[in-house]
Amino acid sequence: MPQKVSKSGTSPELSYSIDDPSTAAEALSTDTINVTSHLLNVQAREFEIAQGQQELLSVEEIKDRIKLLDHQLQAAHRALFKMSGGALFADEVGLGKTIEVGMVLKEMDFRDTRDSFLILTPAQLAPQWQKELDEKFGLDFVCNYDEDFCGFDAHDKIIASVDTAKSKTNRDDVLSRRWDVAVLDEAHYVRNADTMRYELMDELSYGEAFFATATPIQNDISDLYNIIDLIRPGILGTRQQFDNRYVVDSDDAQIKRSEELQEKLNRVMIRNRREETKIDFTNRNVHTNVFEPSAAETQLYDAVTDYVRSNYSSADARHLVLFTLQKEVVSSPYAVDKTIERWVADKEKALSKRERNALRDIQSIVDDIARTTKQKRLRHIIETIQDQIGTTRAVVFTQFRPTQDAIADSIRGLNLPVHIVNGDLSSKGKERKVAQFKDEGGIMVATDSISEGRNMQFCNVLVNYDLPWNPMKVEQRIGRVDRIGQDREVHVFNMALEGTIEEHVLNKLFGKIDLFNQSIGGLRDILSRMEKSGSDFEREVFEQLRHADSKVELENNFEDMAVDLEQNTKAAEKMNDFNRGVFDGFDFGESV
Structure with a gap:
């Protein structure tokens, strides 16, 4: 059977070998007709076996656990049978990359072709990965947060925080063994070779790699190189060769030899976009509420x-x-x-x-302030949705713990369960709170410690009690409820006080980039251009306020910042046009 060249040696392919048909033929009559007939039968049998081996055999076993969408099945099938050595799952946000990777792992487990698996994720997502693989695919992984976790050298199926894995305590154990399969979630974090996360993955020994990220390109096409090179070393050449061959020095949104690059990326990357799927996403209704503050x-x-x-x-x-x-x-x-x-x-x-x-x-x-305007208005919002929805499930986000306590105190009299989630809870504790919220309903009052990676499609009302100045953080909050599996319209309520910096951010800046209709990938493209020039978005907002000597000057400062954002948006759109030029050439349904 042919062997696959991988990052760290060789590992067997998923498909099985069969005997050389000529061996069987030699045992038969030398009669030409009989030999020919036998060879045709053997070839037919070989084709039948090959076809069976290139089906997802485990689907039948999990059909009662999860409804797999067409694009997810196609992605898993392609990663397993069309790509040798691993794949980058680069679907847009909310299309189920975790499910696609889970299907790959399930098929390997079902066929019993791999023994050791290491899944590395951001810390807050490790328990969620563990839960989803167990509930949806029947895969039993130990998590580094489990009480019975005995170290990276003691288990064959591990889900862990990438930062735990790279720590001094665990790094040697992680690197001391060879893993059959390595999975990395949020793979855009290794686009920079000067990070400890990249160094860990670069030194890690594994046979096949399956990475996932919705944003394989953040600043320019060069971002792809480090990610792809970890999955399939050498497929894009050396970094210098890649830059010389594909990157236009004068414009990082232009490439050379695009068809050639498409062909190479098509061997290792799978990307689906929302509009290409048959998913009927529900509407997002945004309610912006700017309230007049009290005199105090x-x-x-x-x-x-x-x-x-x-x-x-x-x-x-x-x-x-x-x-x-x-x-x-x-x-x-x-x-x-x-x-x-x-x-x-x-x-x-x-x-x-x-x-x-x-x-x-x-x-x-x-x-002198007994009860705030926002506290009063929040109660009104909750009472309204309580009347309209019946069994209310709403999540209220704030950035600050004292505000969280005040919110909880003010809504406890509404005869609804109140669930508190903040950074004091462990990842497992947050998981339990989310489950309790799902079962009991009511209101979850949460800090941003839960705003990324958690799935709460059972909830369709979200209140931004205060607004982060960074629009990425706002969209990460909304992304908890507006994703695959949400079967109701999503309602987002934004609360701001009139005449404050919050109102300027909401109207002047978020309005300019059409925040609430942006994808998280689009926002990241816009903001990354500002960060690339050395400017931090939140710090820039603060500086505009600090330097203004009057209300008029403040408005002018925000107008200037809005112009910069519009320019970033146009640059991001240019990059998206470039992305489509690269990605849309992929033929996802055919072998390459």
Whole structure:
């Protein structure tokens, strides 16, 4: 049987070998007709076996566990039978890359052709991978968070945080053995060869690799090289050869020899887009609610903003606290109060008498606010959806723990279960809370510790109680409920206070990039161009506020930033046109 050349030696193909038909023929009569007839029978049998071997035999076993979509079955089949050595699953967000990889692993397990499997994921996703592989595919993997996990040298089917695997404690054990199959989720994190994650994967010994990412290209076509080279070393040549042959130096959104590059990528990458599938995604309804703050809330916002502007210096250690205060003041007075309380109590902080007095004045304003405008409006939103939906399941996101506590306290009187999720919970603890939320209904009040990677299609109402200034974080929140398996319209409520930085971000910036109709990949394309130039989006928002001497100047600053965003959007669209030029040439249904 032919052997596959892989990253670290050879490993057997999935298909089985059969005897050379000539061996059987020699035992027969030398009569030409009989020999010919026998050979034809053998060839027919060989074709029949080969056809059977190139079917997904395990589908029958799991048909009652999961409904596999056509594009997912085709992706798994192609990865197994059309690609030698592994594949990059690069479907757009929400199309089920985890399911496609799971189908590949199930088929290997069903055929008993592989023994050792290592799945590496972001920390918060490891338990979810474990649960999905168990419930949907009947695959029993141990997770590094399990009590019975005995180390990377003690199990043959492991799901682990990639950061746990690369730690000093575990790295040697991970690298000391050869894995038949390595899986890497969120593979775009290894596009940079100067990271410890990349170094781990580069040194890891494995026979076949299956990586998953919705954004194989983030800044330019060169991003693909490191990812692909880990899966199929040498297929794109050396990095220098790749750059010389395919990359146009003057424009990273242009390539040379596109047909040749398409052919090579088609051997190792599978990419489906939403519009290419037969999935009927539900509508996303966005409700933007800008509320007039109370007089005390306006006074608090102005006091905090004045304090931040007067005392901020990027060279001073306090700049992080001031940055946080500006974000907290539109979230809740309780978040502001808690930060000031810690700041003043820290005796190592050299606060002047003037600063301490200013902070105490801010706290006195907080003391005069019994119940916030957002608390009142949130209750109204929940009461409304409770009347319309009946069994209510809504998730309310906030960035700050004191705000989370205040939200929970204000809605407990609505006779609905309230579920609290934040960074104090382990990955397993968060998994249990999500399951409880699904079973009991009610309201989940969550911080962004749960905003990425969790599946909550059973919930179709999401409230952004406060808005992260980074639109990627907003879309990551929405992505928890707006994904495959969501069978109801999704309702997103955005809450903002009039006349605050939050309103400017919502209307001026998010409006310019049409945030709520963007895919997460599109947002990443837009923002990566700003980050590539050395600018951080949230920091830039803050700087616009800090430098404005008047309301008019502030509006002008945000207008300028909006223009930059529009330019980034056009550049991202150009990159997407380039992506389509590369990806749309793929013939996913044929052997290459």
